[in-house]
Amino acid sequence: MSYRIQDVRNTLSIVTEDIENYIKSQKIKVGKDGTISKKSYQILIDFYSQEVSTINSRKNGKSSYVLNGLKIDVKSKPFYESEDHRVSIFQDDAINFLKGLPTNSVDVIITDPAYSGMNQKLKLGSGKIIGVYKKAGENGAKWFEEFHDTEENYKAFLEECLRVLKNNRHIYIMFDSYSLLTLAPIVRDVFEVKNLLCWDKVNIGLGHYFRRRHEFIMFASKGRRPLNSKSIPDVWKIKRVTSAQYPTQKPTEVFELMLKGSAEKDFVVCDPFLGSGSAAIAAINSSCMFLGCDISDKSVSFSKERINHFLKHKTDPFQKLSLVGDDESMTKLFLNGKSK
Ligand SMILES: C[S@@+](CC[C@H](N)C(=O)[O-])C[C@H]1O[C@@H](n2cnc3c(N)ncnc32)[C@H](O)[C@@H]1O
Missing domain, CATH: 3.40.50.150 (Vaccinia Virus protein VP39)
Incomplete structure (x- = not known):
């Protein structure tokens, strides 16, 4: 079975930039077709579905807020x-x-x-x-x-x-x-x-x-x-x-x-x-x-x-x-x- 970043994104509604930054910071290897190892897939799922996390990525005056893996864009936190x-x-x-x-x-x-x-x-x-x-x-x-x-x-x-x-x-x-x-x-x-x-x-x-x-x-x-x-x-x-x-x-x-x-x-x-x-x-x-x-x-x-x-x-x-x-x-x- 192949594991793809796309599946993590779809399952947990994560914005592309967030996940790409995290992949870079964890030095996760990504194949040309977007596949990752089972272990890396598990790392991403665990990270993004931790009970609740807040990602304050203030870009263009917006912040993103994550509730149980659910990405929410709000004007303010x-x-x-x-x-x-x-x-x-x-x-x-x-x-x-x-x-x-x-x-x-x-x-x-x-x-x-x-x-x-x-x-x-x-x-x-x-x-x-x-x-x-x-x-x-x-x-x-x-x-x-x-x-x-x-x-x-x-x-x-x-x-x-x-x-x-x-x-x-x-x-x-x-x-x-x-x-x-x-x-x-x-x-x-x-x-x-x-x-x-x-x-x-x-x-x-x-x-x-x-x-x-x-x-x-x-x-x-x-x-x-x-x-x-x-x-x-x-x-x-x-x-x-x-x-x-x-x-x-x-x-x-x-x-x-x-x-x-x-x-x-x-x-x-x-x-x-x-x-x-x-x-x-x-x-x-x-x-x-x-x-x-x-x-x-x-x-x-x-x-x-x-x-x-x-x-x-x-x-x-x-x-x-x-x-x-x-x-x-x-x-x-x-x-x-x-x-x-
Ligand atoms: C009928 S009250 C809700 C009462 C509530 N169910 C309770 O038990 O206390 C309606 C609420 O809608 C809010 N409100 C009015 N216009 C709004 C809008 N455009 N967006 C969000 N909230 C609004 C008001 O400030 C008010 O607190």
Whole structure:
């Protein structure tokens, strides 16, 4: 059997220059046809798939970052990387960030984008459904930067998700009812939609007519993959986070349920709209690796503090209690049927 540099490159998504420099530094002999000895092949595989390594090859203002043999080009190095190198977060625009990830490199996407459509398009009676957001950072602004979910932008986002997701893997995208009305057909154009899940927040919220108590989660796949369990219902009773310290902070259990359905140990989980980092906490709890991104300073600082604390103390400073609702299937899934 012949061993080729090309195979190392393809298996581990390594950039040509990186591998060539390493070959030179190790004085590895390469045949004219690009073949190397079995021993050299093993040296390269071992070097590049070591648990996590960071290659800061700053060329043209870019840096390359390697997570478990996965090459990631980012404009800057991670804003935060955990000591065990299993969790990394970046400050960037979601589409830009995804563009820096290699094709077929992520195992599950779980995300909750900041939709702007409900302000821009949908009106109820004479008024808008909710007030106009102030620009992030503006005096009195309560919210964060919005993702501009024009059809074109949203499609570009989904196409990047499709590209980075490995084959036979799952994606979960959260929606409020209004965004769902306009954006769901675009998801169906790009992914195979399997279910529309309902997150029942248990307690009633605001609303002009019927008061809101739910959000939707679209569950879709790239290729075919069964769920890990056939006992998860399509309505998830999990209480909302009250007095959240980050606007729209979601309960970690919502993301954990997604991972109960779709993740395996050491899967790379990605959330390009990180917010308070709830998806990161869920990934750690599910023994997965995590790649997250958010455009806002507040989000990445908040998430860094939360993840660091969680890894050190095994407690979540921003969601101290379980929010699992009083529901037989939820208690079975989270508490093995025991009451809280
Ligand atoms: C609904 S929140 C996410 C909340 C998160 N799931 C949680 O539990 O805390 C949406 C996030 O998207 C971020 N955001 C807005 N525009 C973005 C963009 N273009 N790229 C990346 N993140 C963006 C906002 O800063 C905000 O933190």
